[in-house]
Amino acid sequence: GAGVSQTPSNKVTEKGKYVELRCDPISGHTALYWYRQSLGQGPEFLIYFQGTGAADDSGLPNDRFFAVRPEGSVSTLKIQRTERGDSAVYLCASRSQSASAEAFFGQGTRLTVV
Amino acid sequence: GDSVTQMEGPVTLSEEACLTINCTYTATGYPSLFWYVQYPGEGLQLLLKATKADDKGSNKGFEATYRKETTSFHLEKGSVQVSDSAVYFCALSVLEYGNKLVFGAGTILRVKS
Numbered sequence: 001g002a003g004v005s006q007t008p009s010n011k012v013t014e015k016g017k018y019v020e021l022r023c024d025p026i027s028g029h030t031a032l033y034w035y036r037q038s039l040g041q042g043p044e045f046l047i048y049f050q051g052t053g054a055a056d057d058s059g060l061p062n063d064r065f066f067a068v069r070p071e072g073s074v075s076t077l078k079i080q081r082t083e084r085g086d087s088a089v090y091l092c093a094s095r096s097q098s099a100s101a102e103a104f105f106g107q108g109t110r111l112t113v114v
Numbered sequence: 115g116d117s118v119t120q121m122e123g124p125v126t127l128s129e130e131a132c133l134t135i136n137c138t139y140t141a142t143g144y145p146s147l148f149w150y151v152q153y154p155g156e157g158l159q160l161l162l163k164a165t166k167a168d169d170k171g172s173n174k175g176f177e178a179t180y181r182k183e184t185t186s187f188h189l190e191k192g193s194v195q196v197s198d199s200a201v202y203f204c205a206l207s208v209l210e211y212g213n214k215l216v217f218g219a220g221t222i223l224r225v226k227s
Contacts (some may be wrong), residue, residue: 024198025161031212031213033214033215035215035217040219040220041219041220042118042205042217042218042219043158043193043203043217044217044222045215045216048212048214050212055212056211056212056214059214091157091158093158093190093215095213100146100165102160102163102214103160103215104198105158105159107156107157107222108157
C-alpha cells in the first residue's frame with residue numbers, strides 16, 4: 001500500500017479481555033516500530049522489529065503486552081487481560097533499511113478499555 | 115535515559131505572527147533531531163530534521179537548527195497561517211539504539227485569523 005495501515009482504527013473492549021492490533025507497513029520497509037500515545041502526551045516507544053525479530057522490546061510495560069512479525073511484514077500487537085490504563089492510541093511506524101531513512105507513521109488504533 | 119523537553123502549550127497566535135517553540139534534549143549518544151506535526155484528524159508527519167550539529171532543517175517555512183552546545187532544536191516560523199494549527203512534537207533518535215524515536219510531550223499551536 002501507499003502508507004502504513006493500522007486496523008482497527010478504533011477498538012472498545014471490556015476490562016480483562018484480549019485484543020490484537022494490526023500494522024501493515026510500507027512494502028519493503030524492514031524496520032517496524034510500535035508506540036503508545038496517551039492523551040496529551042507524546043508517543044512512547046514500545047517495541048522495534050528489524051525483519052522478523054524484535055530487536056528492542058524495552059518499552060513494553062509488562063508481560064501482558066506482546067508483539068509479533070512472523071514474516072517480516074505485518075505486525076500484530078497483542079494485549080492480554082486489558083486494563084483501563086491501557087487506553088491510548090497505539091501507533092505503528094515503518095522505515096527502510098537506510099540509516100538516515102524517515103519513519104512513516106500510521107493513523108493509529110484508538111483503544112478504549114471500559 | 116534520553117529525553118526531550120518542549121515548551122508547554124497551547125500557543126495561540128494571530129495569523130502572520132512569528133512562532134518559536136522551544137525544544138531541548140538529553141541524549142547519551144549523538145542524536146538526530148526531528149520535528150513532527152499532527153494536524154487535526156491526521157497521523158504524525160515528519161516536518162523537518164537535522165542529523166548533525168549546526169545543521170538547519172527546513173520545510174513549509176519552518177526552520178530549526180541543531181545546537182549541540184545548548185542541546186536545543188527550537189522550531190521557528192516567521193509568519194504563521196491558520197493552516198499551521200496542529201500539535202508539534204520534538205523528537206530525537208540515536209542510530210545505535212535502532213533509531214527509535216523519543217518524543218517530547220507536544221505543543222498545541224492555534225492560529226487565529
